[in-house]
Amino acid sequence: MPMMQKTNKKIKTVPVFRQLLTKNRFKKKKLIFISASFLLFYGILLFSGQSNTFTYRINPAQFSPGEPAERDLVVEKDFTYIDQRATALKREAIEMLSYPVFSVRDEITRRVLDNFDRFTEIITEGLSSSYSSEKIFLQIQAALPGYFMKEELIPVLSNKRILDIFSLTRRTLKDLQVGGILGIGTGGGAEKSDYFEVWRWVNGKSEKENVFRNDIMTLQKLPDYTRTYFSGENIGSYADRETAVSLILVFAAENAFYDEEQTVRNRDRALRAMEPVVRKILKGEHVVKKGFVITEDDFEKIKALGNHAASVNLQVLIGNALFMLLLFM
Incomplete structure (x- = not known):
């Protein structure tokens, strides 16, 4: 019966760890590229004029009740808000x-x-x-x-x-x-x-x-x-x-x-059963005029505008982010 001959031929292998490292490096580069692209397009979207609301900023800290307004404040679009001061007075009356x-x-x-x-x-x-x-x-x-x-x-x-x-x-x-x-x-x-x-x-x-x-x-x-x-x-x-x-x-x-x-x-x-007091401010309405003393009611409107602007800006940011995610998926 013939004897089987042994061969000393070496099989060339790549360590498993090196394969994983190579793949991970590729994935890491791909992730960095996608993230950078996402941020770039997102920034272009925000500042290209498609997100005008993002520039709609109101800082209530710039205004103080009892002090003259340093600038005009005009409403840029219709919106409704809860008048917290009037609601508190209504609550007090109902309690009484x-x-x-x-x-x-x-x-x-x-x-x-x-x-x-x-x-x-x-x-x-x-x-x-x-x-x-x-x-x-x-x-x-x-x-x-x-x-x-x-x-x-x-x-x-x-x-x-x-x-x-x-x-x-x-x-x-x-x-x-x-x-x-x-x-x-x-x-x-x-x-x-x-x-x-x-x-x-x-x-x-x-x-x-x-x-x-x-x-x-x-x-x-x-x-x-x-x-x-x-x-x-x-x-x-x-x-x-x-x-x-x-x-x-x-x-x-x-x-x-x-x-x-x-x-x-x-x-x-x-x-x-009490309903909050809801007010509506129309586009073009002057909340305060420069030089006029800011009343408590004026300041309530200013705070409401500030909160509204912050809320809208956040919604726009989230909406744009979701839009970009859909494009990159």
């Missing part, structure tokens, strides 16, 4: 028109009327049963401790028309409590507001009413209000009216309190 909410607590109203009814029951039963004033006083103290001093019951027990007074007093007391006796001074800016939004439950339905400060009822207003009110009623003598007033003052209670959570919700809802 969102009145503090006061919710009437029905459970307090029921408690007040229940206590008054219990009081009249004791008096009526005591008088019909000819109880002594001492016994009637003790019964009242047991049912309503701390409501009356002994001497305060004398005008009630000695009044011949007390049952009629009870009827009128209860009706008035109910109207006052259902309407709401507000507890002012509970924070949240309620002390400074001229109007209040009062929430009540009337016949099982929620009712809202905006009430002027002078028309709200407070414990401090009760004495004058009830005396004036009862003077117009056919209630009898001055002593009868004073008895009715004293009973109102004993049993009436604050039952409408500041509802911070609802107040904030109302205010936030109103602000979310």
